[in-house]
Amino acid sequence: MGGLCLVSLLLPLASALDFGYHHTEEMEAFLKAVSKNHSSITHLYSIGQSVQGKAGRDLWVLALGRFPTQHRIGIPEFKYVANMHGDEAVGRELLLHLIDLLVTSDQHDPVITRLIDSTRIHILPSMNPDGFEATKEFDCFPPFGRNNANFEDLNRNFPDVFDKNNATIQPETRAVMDWLKNEMFVLSANLHGGALVASYPFDNGYLGEITLQGNSKTVDDDVFVHLARTYANNHATMSQGGSCHNVEDFPGGITNGYAWYRLLGGMQDYNYIWYIKQVHLGVKGRVLDKNENPIPGAIVEVSGRQHVCPYRTRENGEYYLLLLPGTYILNATITGSVSLLHEVHIPNTTANFSAQKLDFIFPDEKLGRLELTSCPEVPLYSPNYYKNTSTALKPCINFLILIHGLYVAFR
Ligand SMILES: *[C@@H]1O[C@H](CO)[C@@H](O)[C@H](O)[C@H]1NC(C)=O
Ligand SMILES: *[C@@H]1O[C@H](CO)[C@@H](O)[C@H](O)[C@H]1NC(C)=O
Ligand SMILES: *[C@@H]1O[C@H](CO)[C@@H](O)[C@H](O)[C@H]1NC(C)=O
Ligand SMILES: *[C@@H]1O[C@H](CO)[C@@H](O)[C@H](O)[C@H]1NC(C)=O
Ligand SMILES: *[C@@H]1O[C@H](CO)[C@@H](O)[C@H](O)[C@H]1NC(C)=O
Ligand SMILES: *[C@@H]1O[C@H](CO)[C@@H](O)[C@H](O)[C@H]1NC(C)=O
Ligand SMILES: [Zn+2]
Secondary structure, X not given: OHHHHHHHHHOOOOOOOOOOOOXXXXXXXXXXXXXXXXXXXXXXXXXXXXOOHHHOOEEEEEEEOOOOOOOOOOOOEEEEEEOOOOOOOHHHHHHHHHHHHHHHHOOOOHHHHHHHHHOEEEEEXXXXXXXXXXXXXXXXXXXXXXXXXXXXXXXXXXXXXXXXXXXXXXXXXXXXXXXXHHOOEEEEEEEEEOOOEEEOOOOOOOHXXXXXXXXXXXXXXXXXXXHHHHHHHOOOOOOOOOOHHHHHHOHHXXXXXXXXXXXXXXXXXXXXXXXXXXXXXXXXXXXXXXXXXXXXXXXXXXXXXXXXXXXXXXXXXXXXXXXXXXXXXXXXXXEOOOOEEEEEEEOOOHHHOOOEEXXXXXXXXXXXXXOOOOOOOOOOOOHHHHHHOOOOEOOOEOOEEEEOOOOOOOO
């Protein structure tokens, strides 16, 4: 009786979603119902179709925020992607429950209300719906499901910054690549299954530059380590991984049960929210001319942390840099003017749901635009280039989270 009470207290009020796996049609119906019932804070859009898209498989993204349909200056964009491997299905359900939690807590829970006020959160619960549908429950090594319907592993399908990737780009991959082009994501996370770890870039590396610990570091390594720790420290079970191989070693299926419980707890746990809050760590602002017109094509970087392929401001002149608290020199560069350097002190403002604000105002009469060259062709890093240059890609800081799932999984 007491146990039942506890469980019911943990469930969100008015939850419209049951705790089980949902087929793609059920997921779609849920997303459509959420966007209909909560139309003022949600916007449902499709970024493309899967290989079996003709069977009606759209890659649905639900955006949540006070202004869900478009970017607003000063509001960072965040994204969560799950189920890239079709057989890693827990993340998909987690994100559906996260959606449920966010929409039902808005205007009730002060933290979630502020999060929705200050952030635009994009959620793609399933990047590989075809793989999900092909998967059979409790298969340890399912022959189908991890890959998409063309038998391609989507987590091996993106252009690689270190090596030439010969794989044919799949519709799902292309959809995500186009999505990244169109939205300016400041922070992202990717949910996988099978182990419990928050993993951060790089996944690949140039052998000559791998550190003694076997790390392939980016210039944003401190930020990544912090983000990974934030996630892991707030996750009660991250130290208790389990794999499909020893499922039988857990008496009475307690592992699966526990994982299932964590699915409930995980979604309602503020850790996910807190984590999302990290998008407000660092500094943000605009690059403007003296008449306060935004300057597109400007590069803003931390002195000493130059990126191979730096992010350039768009039409609204906005930039975001994720940085740990501390003092930094920021360097804004446009053509036809000397770079502007500003010292910035970054307090820990995540609790205030806003990064430190700093605008750059170029005083020049005539301003040239930086040529909007695209990133160099991959691979970006020849061994020499890597040796002499700090290495990271902007603006999207991406993350991989492996969560405890029912299925065996690999990154
Ligand atoms: C949408 O609203 C209807 C009517 O109130 C309700 O029955 C349904 O559970 C809601 N669905 C979601 C996903 O919010
Ligand atoms: C990709 O193709 C090139 C040229 O055919 C080849 O040299 C290279 O080894 C291939 N890379 C991989 C990872 O298979
Ligand atoms: C500022 O950035 C520009 C362009 O990347 C670079 O040439 C210059 O050396 C940088 N200055 C400092 C102090 O980092
Ligand atoms: C910022 O402060 C919060 C507590 O308000 C803490 O949990 C978090 O780890 C801090 N972040 C950094 C980067 O120190
Ligand atoms: C957070 O906001 C409060 C109230 O607006 C302000 O007093 C405080 O200084 C802010 N904290 C930081 C670290 O900016
Ligand atoms: C890298 O640095 C070394 C010495 O510091 C220099 O000889 C070499 O030309 C540089 N390579 C590139 C690609 O800039
Ligand atoms: Zn995976």
